[in-house]
Amino acid sequence: MTSQKIKEGDYVLIYLNPRKTYLVKVEAGKNFHTHKGFIKFDDLIGKGYGCTVKSNLDVKFVALKPLLRDYIMKSVRRTQINYPKDIALIVMFSGIGPGSCVVEAGTGTGALTTALAHYVQPKGKVYSYEIREEFLKVAEKNLKRAGLAEFVELKKGDVTAGIEEKDVDAVILDLATPWLVVPHAYDALKPCGTIVSFSPTIDQVVKTVEALKENGFVDIRTVECLMRQMQVERGKTRPQTLMTGHTGYITFARKATKTN
Amino acid sequence: MTSQKIKEGDYVLIYLNPRKTYLVKVEAGKNFHTHKGFIKFDDLIGKGYGCTVKSNLDVKFVALKPLLRDYIMKSVRRTQINYPKDIALIVMFSGIGPGSCVVEAGTGTGALTTALAHYVQPKGKVYSYEIREEFLKVAEKNLKRAGLAEFVELKKGDVTAGIEEKDVDAVILDLATPWLVVPHAYDALKPCGTIVSFSPTIDQVVKTVEALKENGFVDIRTVECLMRQMQVERGKTRPQTLMTGHTGYITFARKATKTN
Amino acid sequence: MTSQKIKEGDYVLIYLNPRKTYLVKVEAGKNFHTHKGFIKFDDLIGKGYGCTVKSNLDVKFVALKPLLRDYIMKSVRRTQINYPKDIALIVMFSGIGPGSCVVEAGTGTGALTTALAHYVQPKGKVYSYEIREEFLKVAEKNLKRAGLAEFVELKKGDVTAGIEEKDVDAVILDLATPWLVVPHAYDALKPCGTIVSFSPTIDQVVKTVEALKENGFVDIRTVECLMRQMQVERGKTRPQTLMTGHTGYITFARKATKTN
């Protein structure tokens, strides 16, 4: 079996249990500290991904190769959180895939950007607008960590003032006033192109849906998604007590060609 | 704007409203009948996607280019339905993307297969096992319609007896006894590879989670996802009255390397 | 065991399975027809409640004594449906119990009225306002069937124009414009009295909450309740596929005394 080896500079997901994982960069000669003791990176280098490693307190960890979902979960910090469930639905509704050309706004910390880049690579492109300089830096760092920076053009700019790209496959919005972007999205999209907007409040949804109706979009739908974790153990199986009750609403539409 | 033209042999999504859409093949000289009159395919050929067309009863339809989600929704007929929300989450959890190598079982009508092929193309591959000959035919037809058949190898065979592929990125299961496939999935997966199983009953989940624990998988999680549609109209906004209360549970895990 | 006997004129719940029950009045000499054959009422008269009876097609039915929930479920016909789950929460939030004095509007078919009467009897009273004459007749019939008519005063009148009662324990609203009733509810309630409003749309909720804040109410809360049925069978246990996704939002508040 051709097992991939861990090497200096790799990002590794150090796994203790489903609630305790760490996304860390492997640095020779250094240690990684956890509440269950420290791990020597030198113990990892040259080992195969998926191997078990012990801390100095003899606690076992697994060194996993990070997945898209790990990069997403570890990207979100300071802004509005796009949970993996919402990102998964946004990607599905948008219809994008390898080779797609996508406009996104705002970039935020780049969690959604990372997912879009992951799915459109290697020939597609994500143009991601963000007005706040400090977020662009965080997003760039997160995209590099996930090895996806080359598929994204981070753009400092106000998407409510216009979108420079044309004939794009999808416009994905996660910002405070999506309805202001709707006319620009129409111009930027190719015919049958999709727009997907993520908003936490009902009021944003209503304004966005109205703008979509007025601007030539069809097949307008709004959904919300509730995800619940299960505790699975024979004789004790039950849904988990705590749950995220709301992240946001996802609104979808497609561009119809205007008839004269 | 470079608008793509509709041509003979294309699959087009004829859109009346979000609840009434038709996925049809364009055939010159023929008509497509709806409860709101018929549409002449000749009125579509040569027009740009996204155009509006009228039936003989003067009702307007939009001719849309089908998205992944449309192919999924129109694929499901006779078997267990994997709703787009579940497919979206399965894809996200699996970590797959362009270039991934995936084993799936069972194929069913190919709804999930279509999504997997869409995301791993053009260099990835889906190996999809199905024991029932008649489903393989339906799945093949659905994959061809979506233009994704070349990225899938449909295999008639019983996956509970073994998986032929090695070093795959993910094993995706939607069958009655996923726990019987878990040891084979472990052997087929590369280290850190993922397994994702979709099951309608709690009992299937419990058995699958037990098999995962016994077979060297870590980061085991089970979730269920509830999606609710909103009726959005200023002054009358509310969730829709009817909702799908349950499709199935999604169980995820990653392969850790066994230590001796 | 002192088993209660079924007698002429009683309302009996004829039970085939949880989805197929009939609330019928026992009439000597007559038959009750179902899709599984007919039952002779004479076979029931004199038997104990809870007994099994066979139709002429030899299908077994159970003759049950109706519960509050049965009267509620069989009352709802033509108007907005208050599901038992919502009625249960409305009653709980309102804080009412035996002896409480309650104002309700609108009466509708009397489903909620029936529940309120059930819980405030025998010394409490429900004053129920309804503007549509035809509903008052239906409600009266439903209340009589449940044996609770004497605890309710049905009033033909427009509650948005004012409430005649004073010092009531609770005002319960299920009508299109609850915010118009809020000032009248304040006047009608005794200090610390409660108001509970049931509304299907978000827009109604927002207007009602604003009116509550402006009119001296405190402890304002809005909730929605999703109830899901389970299919329970060893080896096949799962939530039911279909579910009611939305009935309405429940808004609750308490009257604080205005300070000068």
Added chain:
Amino acid sequence: MTSQKIKEGDYVLIYLNPRKTYLVKVEAGKNFHTHKGFIKFDDLIGKGYGCTVKSNLDVKFVALKPLLRDYIMKSVRRTQINYPKDIALIVMFSGIGPGSCVVEAGTGTGALTTALAHYVQPKGKVYSYEIREEFLKVAEKNLKRAGLAEFVELKKGDVTAGIEEKDVDAVILDLATPWLVVPHAYDALKPCGTIVSFSPTIDQVVKTVEALKENGFVDIRTVECLMRQMQVERGKTRPQTLMTGHTGYITFARKATKTN
């Protein structure tokens, strides 16, 4: 308006906001301390319920008359929590009302007992079994505080060994092994009497439903209830981020008479 006055020894709900309330006993000459300063009970005595009172830091509180829901919420401490939503549904499904005779087990801290007593008073009775002496003391205190102790007989005993009462209207179970009580419940119930069981795990539900089927119960249903709070503010309305994802399943059935 006849406003009820606050007096020495009363329990008052000191309200700051929907998330910060205190259920306290009024004691002349003493103060009640909060994180927003202290309130002199002497400032409350003789005032009407619903009045506003200021702490020494000039923060306003409202002195509310406690409702059933307040007693329930403040009763739950050490054991399994029965949220008001579950208690509301249990009461509704049970069909009980003023005058009903109910057996409950286990008592726990008396939250559900308090609700049952509230609804069956003044002529009904609750017989509540509990095996753990220390809980009976807590429950007695909570029932006295709510003024409902006289309608409850707290019984130290193991309900899985048998129920002493006969011809009761309902048996309500919230304990680890409800299926062991099912045969005793059948004997204790009058014909058409109801049993309602609350259990956190699926496994408990399956065993209980099996016992119900084997012991002559009909109309067996299991539901779960999800309650979500809304943040209501014009322009910012949305469901709350955090939510209780699971408390327990509610199983309901009715006693049919066994036929020979």
